[in-house]
Amino acid sequence: MAHFNIFFTGRDDALNCVMIGEDSSPRFFCFESQAPRTVLYSNNNTKVASLHFGQGPQLGNATIGARTQPIRDLLAAGTSPNARSFYAADGKRYEWRRIPNDPDAYDLYALNPPVVRVAAFRRYQEQIPNLGQCHGLLQYTFNGSDLILYTLLTLALNRRVDAAAT
Numbered sequence: 246m247a248h249f250n251i252f253f254t255g256r257d258d259a260l261n262c263v264m265i266g267e268d269s270s271p272r273f274f275c276f277e278s279q280a281p282r283t284v285l286y287s288n289n290n291t292k293v294a295s296l297h298f299g300q301g302p303q304l305g306n307a308t309i310g311a312r313t314q315p316i317r318d319l320l321a322a323g324t325s326p327n328a329r330s331f332y333a334a335d336g337k338r339y340e341w342r343r344i345p346n347d348p349d350a351y352d353l354y355a356l357n358p359p360v361v362r363v364a365a366f367r368r369y370q371e372q373i374p375n376l377g378q379c380h381g382l383l384q385y386t387f388n389g390s391d392l393i394l395y396t397l398l399t400l401a402l403n404r405r406v407d408a409a410a411t
Contacts, residue, residue, distance in 0.1 A: 247388070251397075252373060253381030259404035260296075264397065265376055268388050274397060281305070285398060294394055296402070309334070309394055319399050320406065329406075330356065331399050334391040339363070341403045348411070351403060353385070353396060363387050366400055 251266030251274075260283045264274040274293075275286045285294040296316060299305035304316035312334060319331045323340045330340040337357045344350035353364035364385035373379050385396065 247386065249385050249388075251383040251385070251393075252369070252376055252379045253383070254373075254377050254379050257380040259401040259408070262380075264383070266383070268385075268393075272393070276401060283401075285394065294398055296398070307398060309398065310391070316402065319395075319402055324356070329399075329403055331395065333395040335389075339395070339399075341399060343403070343407060348407065349404075351400060353400075364396055 247268075249266060249268040251264045251272060253262050253264050255261070255263035255275075260276050260278045262276055264272070266272045271288070273288050275290075277284050277286065281298040281300070283296040283298075284292055287293040294307065294309045296307050297305045298316070304320070306313055307316050307319055321330045323330045323342065325342065327345060328340050328342045330338055332338050337355060340354045340356050341351045342354060344352065347367075349368040351366045352362050353366075355361050355363050364383060364387070366381060366383045369379055369382040371379050383396070383400065385393070
């Protein structure tokens, strides 16, 4: 099984950072936030997704490609207290599980039988040649543009919600 990497560079902020990697093609993503909206750009500054945050208890909406859905659907209850799930564009359910002994670490599982880990995010402080200072690493085993968008958006949302809770 192939493993791919995306390095998080730029600001050390879940919703304001640059992500660089490669799977079947080079990958470049950038989150840019200006309240109440966050936009995810891809390779050639193409807007591929956005988060429009609501006020008060309203989380707001996410637009991924042509699909709009409530942000709460991307942070649905998981199979355990340390997990949050979502359905991707492929109709399959996935779940981010926060690692109990490392609050900045998350594993992504595909919940459609068989349950299998398909990605892992870890804090990562290292200077990488040609990239600069990196503060996170996403390793994944799937290949698909839609799923990588859902993965990046839901990871950022989970990190932001968990950071706000501490």
